[in-house]
Amino acid sequence: MITVENLTKTFTLHILGEKKIEACHDVSFGVPPGGFLGLAGPSGAGKSTVLKCMYRTYLAGSGAIHYQSSAYGMVDLATLSDQAVIDIRHREMGYVSQFLKVIPRVSALDVVMEPILSRNGVTRDVARKRAVSLLERLRIPTHLFDAYPATFSGGEQQRVNIARAVSWRPRLLLLDEPTASLDQDSVGIVLDILKELRQEGTTMIGIFHDPALLQSVTDSVYHIS
Amino acid sequence: MQPLIRIRGLTKRFGSGCDRCLDETGPEHDTNLCPHCGSVLACNDLSFDLFPGEALGVVGESGSGKSTLVRLLHFEWEASAGSMEVHRSAVGSHLLAEMFPDNGDYSKNLLLLSHFQRRQMRNALMGIVYQNPHLGLRMGISSGGNIAERLLGAGWRNIAKMRRRAAELLEKTEIPVQRMDEPPANFSGGMQQRVQIDKALSNNPLILFLDEVTTGLDLSVQARVLDLIRNLRSEFKLSMLVVSHDLGVINLLCQRTMVMKAGHIVEDGLTDQILQDPQHRYTQLLVASQL
Numbered sequence: 001m002i003t004v005e006n007l008t009k010t011f012t013l014h015i016l017g018e019k020k021i022e023a024c025h026d027v028s029f030g031v032p033p034g035g036f037l038g039l040a041g042p043s044g045a046g047k048s049t050v051l052k053c054m055y056r057t058y059l060a061g062s063g064a065i066h067y068q069s070s071a072y073g074m075v076d077l078a079t080l081s082d083q084a085v086i087d088i089r090h091r092e093m094g095y096v097s098q099f100l101k102v103i104p105r106v107s108a109l110d111v112v113m114e115p116i117l118s119r120n121g122v123t124r125d126v127a128r129k130r131a132v133s134l135l136e137r138l139r140i141p142t143h144l145f146d147a148y149p150a151t152f153s154g155g156e157q158q159r160v161n162i163a164r165a166v167s168w169r170p171r172l173l174l175l176d177e178p179t180a181s182l183d184q185d186s187v188g189i190v191l192d193i194l195k196e197l198r199q200e201g202t203t204m205i206g207i208f209h210d211p212a213l214l215q216s217v218t219d220s221v222y223h224i225s
Numbered sequence: 226m227q228p229l230i231r232i233r234g235l236t237k238r239f240g241s242g243c244d245r246c247l248d249e250t251g252p253e254h255d256t257n258l259c260p261h262c263g264s265v266l267a268c269n270d271l272s273f274d275l276f277p278g279e280a281l282g283v284v285g286e287s288g289s290g291k292s293t294l295v296r297l298l299h300f301e302w303e304a305s306a307g308s309m310e311v312h313r314s315a316v317g318s319h320l321l322a323e324m325f326p327d328n329g330d331y332s333k334n335l336l337l338l339s340h341f342q343r344r345q346m347r348n349a350l351m352g353i354v355y356q357n358p359h360l361g362l363r364m365g366i367s368s369g370g371n372i373a374e375r376l377l378g379a380g381w382r383n384i385a386k387m388r389r390r391a392a393e394l395l396e397k398t399e400i401p402v403q404r405m406d407e408p409p410a411n412f413s414g415g416m417q418q419r420v421q422i423d424k425a426l427s428n429n430p431l432i433l434f435l436d437e438v439t440t441g442l443d444l445s446v447q448a449r450v451l452d453l454i455r456n457l458r459s460e461f462k463l464s465m466l467v468v469s470h471d472l473g474v475i476n477l478l479c480q481r482t483m484v485m486k487a488g489h490i491v492e493d494g495l496t497d498q499i500l501q502d503p504q505h506r507y508t509q510l511l512v513a514s515q516l
Binding site (some may be wrong): 015082 | 226276279448452455459477480483491494495497498501502504505506509510513
């Protein structure tokens, strides 16, 4: 479903005298529909860079990212128009990082409901039920549902973040250390949720720091050096 | 999806101009002032599309041409060159024959219309909110009257209906309806900004221009105005052109962003890409300068 070919990303820092930093070099891999690929490698090897290039937060330097989109057919995410990337992000592709980046002054429940409402075409009631059940499952205390996640603990923020990312059931999900600051129990819950999402057909590419975890959830691993 | 408006080669020159203007101004010269003839190229060959329902950000330093761009698109100033075309889906049936003589998807160049026609198009399509409420509102007449003025321009004639519309908008933006007959001069800066937003939205425009709307407001008021704009956008399905030097505002409101410098667009892309992987020297400086 998605094939990365010879992806290379170099940052040119003009304000530091044209300093060049190569973030990843000649990365190639493929993921079949419904597959779960893990990205492994030492810190600084460029794992997050690869994910960000796929999500187009970074512009790929060279190489291609072929993606079989349900709306657009085969596209190259490295060169696709901004407008089409926005649309694909909206309909098909999710991204979850280890940091919660949410809109200020929006309650936890609304943070999770928003993508369901805007993408799945369901009623408020259905969206609300789905969001509540996700948050409950991820053990966010009920009394925090209408509070702003900016005030939550690190672990709670991350769980809200995951709830938001999976709530609308994206077709392709990019995971950048989604379990980094969670305790053992929470990690187990998150993995169960990801497993269910895969059963529903979501293709995933993920970075996990823990090698045991990486082996257990993914069905293939690409090593970046 | 086809763009709602297409802008091509938009240029605004103050001064006589000479044949070296274009080559000797711009970001690489760090000036928009032509060293030979002394003309200022406030906007130089700008081309971009605005899509239906999107919020497009425009960032850049003071003097980069951001506000000039808005004034050209809002027909306040005459462009020196370039074109602006609107998609036929945006135009009411009574104007179709006039604006689309060849029956294509895009109108003729709006920048070349007569004053009257431009005013017609502006009233039918556009709303604007300025940084300075004194530009958008008459401070001495009532807030309801300010909104009614806009509605009159858009062809409304029934006073009772106009009052109802004004009350509805004021309520939506949390201004007590009983203060509708007070002039904006009595209001706080944040309230004035909200009356301006009401006025801009009163005729259900398709395009909303926001020119540094939160600059100068204190933080809590700024937050409320931004929340209001965000909610209105999802409610009214507006296209917005959001001009700001505040990257936080752009990040909150816009999916796409253009970066301007010395009258040129030096870079455009997805907002998160502009902020995390800026390509142009000036954008890198701008992002690195963020608090």
